[in-house]
Amino acid sequence: MKDRFACARREALFGVALFVGYFLWWYGFGYGLGSGDPENYTYVFGLPAWFFWSCVAGFVLFSAVTWFVVSFFFTDIPLDDEGEVDPRA
Amino acid sequence: MPDWTILVPVAFYLVVVFGIGFYASRTAPKDEKTFMEEYFIGSRSFGGFVLAMTFVATYISASSYVGGPGAAYRYGLGWVFLAMIQLPTAVLTLSVLGKKFAIVGRRINAVTLNDFLRRRYESKTVVILGALCVLAFFSAAMSAQFIGGARLFEVLMGVPYRWSLSIFAVTVVAYTTIGGFRAVALTDAIQGVVMLVGVVIALFGIVNLGGGMESIIMRLKETDPGLITPFGPDGFITKPFLLSFWVLVGFAVIGLPQSAVRCMAYRDSKSLHRGIVYSTVSLGFILLVMHFTGAIGQAIIPGLEVGDRVVPTMVLQVMPPVIAGIFIAGPVASIMSTIDSQLILASAAIVKDLYLNYINPDAGKRGLMQLSIAFTALLGVVVFMVSLNPPPLLIWINLFAFGGLEAAFLWPTVLGLYWRRGNATGALASMIVGVGTYVTISQWKIALLGPRVNAVVPTLLLSLIAFVVVSLLTPKPKEEIVDLFFRP
Incomplete structure (x- = not known):
């Protein structure tokens, strides 16, 4: 059986990468577009552009990327130790 | 006088949830060996959808339904952003x-986080301290949920706060006590669906009532331009404040x-x-829509004093009564499902982690069942007493509880799983330093890293240092522990 913990570690790193990636998107658009005077805001679908790109588009995009990463990079592994019994259990 | 067209759907809903609790408790396996595993984690049997829903329902809770929108009402789109x-x-x-x-968890038969800590560190002190932290901070978290639920019922039925608190508390405690974790997870799944449907109806209704998105946003801007910026009115939401939330409700939630x-x-x-994908989509959806609804509430019903009442008040104004009732069932569902899982965990802390491990290891099934049920009920009563005098924004209580649990458990959990060298003394040092710093900073409002940085940030830094330094200064964990936790 291959190392299940190596797989768990790899997927944990994917999780962290997704977490950081979302942060950059969310923070970048939020403050990048939202820091000026509200008088000069542009709007998308009636919402301030910073809010639309950071929160609405960010949510949709992040969900899609998560689906993609989980479907193509996460592996199925057994969770039970086959044939092994913990002596103290 | 309460409006029956609203109350009937809500009451019907609560009865259904009750029924599921009873049903779950009757179908659960009855043999002695599995009782603990069944009552506390439902025999490790949940599929992707149920996993996602129980995760989401537990996690977003009253802070998203009542507290979050309440804060968004006051601080505008910046709070939605946050x-x-x-x-x-x-x-x-x-x-x-x-x-x-x-x-x-399967290898060592763990049912609670403290089971894991007990086997990983083999230290009585770590387990006892852990169980006490669970009890203390969960009581705070549960009181936030009780207040949230009571606020909904208060507005909904037009009865005084104390009455609504009583009705709410009795319902939740009763069905948790009876059903155990399987009931909790099953009702979480149903409640998750109700929430998703509820928020969509609410948002459309409210945007419609406000005359469309554009005019709502313009009205917010006229009220206070700060409401449509990421910084909030008067720049309340500063960057350090926001970034410490990133730690508090983002990263440290692990x-x-x-x-x-x-x-x-x-x-x-x-x-x-599947659980990862489903929970991300539903979590994001509910967070975005609920908070956004709270924020635009400012344009539709300005001038509410208790921010936490914004969602129920608005729902009653914009929706026909029956629909409003169904909608209110969503948040009620969410709050109930959060509190029931907290009740379960807190009673697990007492019964499993303390009583069964250290006081009476030979307790029989009957005794354990009675004890679990008694403690679940007792905790419910204690939390009820604490909730009798609520603050205007419950979100702060909830966040305090989050921070405390993170201070105690983040590093012993994550480093215990991923760092072989971590040992019991390190874990103990991390818990003591963590909780000590957190309570001290929050109590005396010491600004350790700047005025608007949440107490949890310096706390987690110090408890990380404590864990690593103390572990390295004391002997390695035993071979057999490393083998048990790191053997592939």
């Missing part, structure tokens, strides 16, 4: 803890015992993968 930090937490928690916890327990309860790795 709330969206929580979007990637399901991915982070489930992918970092998910598989390792599931494998190790350390919450309620996340860990869910990572042990799913069936197979496919369920986990």
